Structure formats: C-alpha cells, structure tokens
Amino acid sequence: MKTFLINFLKWFLIINSGILLIVGLNIFRYESISTLIIPQIFAASFLTSLVTTALFSYNPRNPIKKGVALLLYFGHYLVLCAIIMTLGTLFEWFEFSPKGALTVALSVAGVYFVSFIISYILSKGEADEMTKALNNLKDE
Amino acid sequence: MKITIETPAPGEEDEIIIRMAELDDEVLKTIRRLKDGAGKDTLAVYADDSIRMVPTKEIYYFDATDNHVFAYTKDKCFDTRKKLFEIEELLAGSAFLRISKNAVVNIKCIEHLSPEFNGRFIARLKNGEDIIISRGYVPDLKKKLGIGR
Numbered sequence: 001m002k003t004f005l006i007n008f009l010k011w012f013l014i015i016n017s018g019i020l021l022i023v024g025l026n027i028f029r030y031e032s033i034s035t036l037i038i039p040q041i042f043a044a045s046f047l048t049s050l051v052t053t054a055l056f057s058y059n060p061r062n063p064i065k066k067g068v069a070l071l072l073y074f075g076h077y078l079v080l081c082a083i084i085m086t087l088g089t090l091f092e093w094f095e096f097s098p099k100g101a102l103t104v105a106l107s108v109a110g111v112y113f114v115s116f117i118i119s120y121i122l123s124k125g126e127a128d129e130m131t132k133a134l135n136n137l138k139d140e
Numbered sequence: 141m142k143i144t145i146e147t148p149a150p151g152e153e154d155e156i157i158i159r160m161a162e163l164d165d166e167v168l169k170t171i172r173r174l175k176d177g178a179g180k181d182t183l184a185v186y187a188d189d190s191i192r193m194v195p196t197k198e199i200y201y202f203d204a205t206d207n208h209v210f211a212y213t214k215d216k217c218f219d220t221r222k223k224l225f226e227i228e229e230l231l232a233g234s235a236f237l238r239i240s241k242n243a244v245v246n247i248k249c250i251e252h253l254s255p256e257f258n259g260r261f262i263a264r265l266k267n268g269e270d271i272i273i274s275r276g277y278v279p280d281l282k283k284k285l286g287i288g289r
Contacts, residue, residue: 003276044142056258061242063270069257124254131252138248
C-alpha cells in the first residue's frame with residue numbers, strides 16, 4: 001500500500017505537470033479563464049494517475065514480451081484518452097465532437113510520448129550505471 | 141569464549157558440541173550453517189534423491205516456485221529444500237542479493253541490466269537467461285554496487 005501511494009504521488013506530479021503544460025500552451029487562445037480550471041486539472045490528474053499506478057503495479061514474474069508491453073502501453077493510452085475526453089466534455093474544456101476527440105488524442109499522445117521518453121532515458125541511464133558498477137565489481 | 145578442537149578416535153563420528161549459557165543469534169546462525177552443511181562457498185542441493193555440494197559461485201540465481209526454492213546454475217536446476225529467506229540469510233554478505241519476492245541472484249553472474257515495463261529492470265545473466273529485478277529491490281542493488289544514496 002505504501003509503495004502504491006508513493007508511486008501514485010510520483011505519477012500525479014508527472015501527469016499534473018504534463019496537463020499543466022498542455023493547458024499552458026492553449027491558455028492564450030482564451031480571453032478569460034475560470035478559476036475552476038485548477039480543481040478540474042487536479043481531478044483529471046487524480047484519475048489518470050490512479051489508472052497509471054494501477055497498471056504499473058502489474059508485476060509478473062517473468063519479463064514481459066515487447067509485443068505485450070506495446071499492447072499494454074497502447075491500452076493505457078486509450079484509457080487515458082477516454083478519461084480526459086469524458087472529464088473534458090464534462091468540464092467544457094472542448095466539445096464532444098470529432099475535432100474535440102482529435103484534440104484530446106493528440107494532447108494525450110504528446111504528454112504520453114514526452115513522459116515515456118523521459119522515463120526511458122532515466123531508466124536506461126540507471127541501468128547503464130548499474131551495469132558499469134557490476135563490471136567494476138567483477139574486475140576487482 | 142574458549143574454543144577446543146579435538147581429533148576423534150579412528151572410526152568415531154565427527155561431532156560438534158556447543159556449551160554456552162545462552163545461545164545468541166550469531167551462534168544460532170552458525171549452527172544452522174553447520175546443520176545445512178553449507179557455508180558461503182558451497183551449498184547442499186538435491187537432485188534425483190541425491191545430495192550434491194555445489195560451489196555457490198556456480199549458482200546463477202535462486203527462484204521460489206510452488207513452495208520450492210530452486211538453485212539455477214549455468215545449465216542445471218536443483219531443489220534446495222530451503223526457504224528463500226534461509227538462502228538469503230545463509231548467503232548474506234556474499235555476491236547474492238534478493239531482487240524480487242521470489243528470487244535471489246548472484247550479482248557476479250549478471251551480464252548487463254536493461255529497463256523494462258513499469259520501472260522494473262531485466263538482468264541478462266551470463267547464460268543468456270533474463271530475470272526480473274523488481275523496482276522495490278533496486279535500492280538494495282545500488283547499495284551493494286556502491287552507487288546512489
């Protein structure tokens with residue numbers, strides 16, 4: 001439970017920053033904006049973080065095949081799109097229309113891609129650092 | 141503490157007698173190691189109803205499956221008839237480290253590490269096998285490797 005909460009907080013911070021970034025990029029298109037946007041962003045971040053933490057708690061014994069991992073990532077992306085689309089329509093961020101759906105899909109894809117790349121670079125760096133330390137240990 | 145070593149008479153069985161007012165944890169661990177017939181260098185394992193002593197450096201990893209803990213060498217697998225925590229205790233301070241709920245790995249047998257889905261890492265072993273390092277055990281691995289906090 002403790003690990004779940006820590007991971008949830010981590011994902012909440014990452015996703016909340018991503019949503020703020022997207023909102024920040026689009027905010028100048030509006031003449032005025034309601035202060036209600038703040039709790040709405042928190043609500044969207046909360047739900048998407050909950051789904052993300054739940055998915056990443058999946059911890060099978062064996063390594064996951066690349067195809068399965070890609071399917072999981074894609075499924076996760078679709079769920080995030082559905083959450084943002086539902087909340088976005090409810091909060092009147094955009095209209096429930098093909099154009100609105102495309103905006104959501106692209107926005108979520110943007111945040112998802114950036115988060116994925118950052119996460120992969122960090123993990124790869126961590127793995128390389130440990131591999132180097134392992135090789136040093138073997139040489140001793 | 142006084143230590144006395146006597147040579148048994150020919151034909152007499154080897155015997156260890158411990159005379160202490162109170163057994164502390166260290167002595168209990170030593171007794172367990174003696175009873176297991178193992179130290180950090182060798183481990184008693186079971187294969188086809190026979191017992192074999194396997195050098196621990198030849199063991200790549202231990203994996204717990206269905207209440208059995210198996211020791212995996214380059215190309216063989218043996219039942220240890222021990223619990224994973226006992227193995228962990230027995231090999232504490234050696235090159236072995238717990239990397240998930242069900243596995244203990246010999247870090248000297250890891251070829252390289254790579255990131256996996258959901259923050260876990262894959263350890264590619266010298267024999268080409270891949271095993272999972274759970275995110276929760278990464279700090280211990282880093283500590284053992286002398287990196288990180």
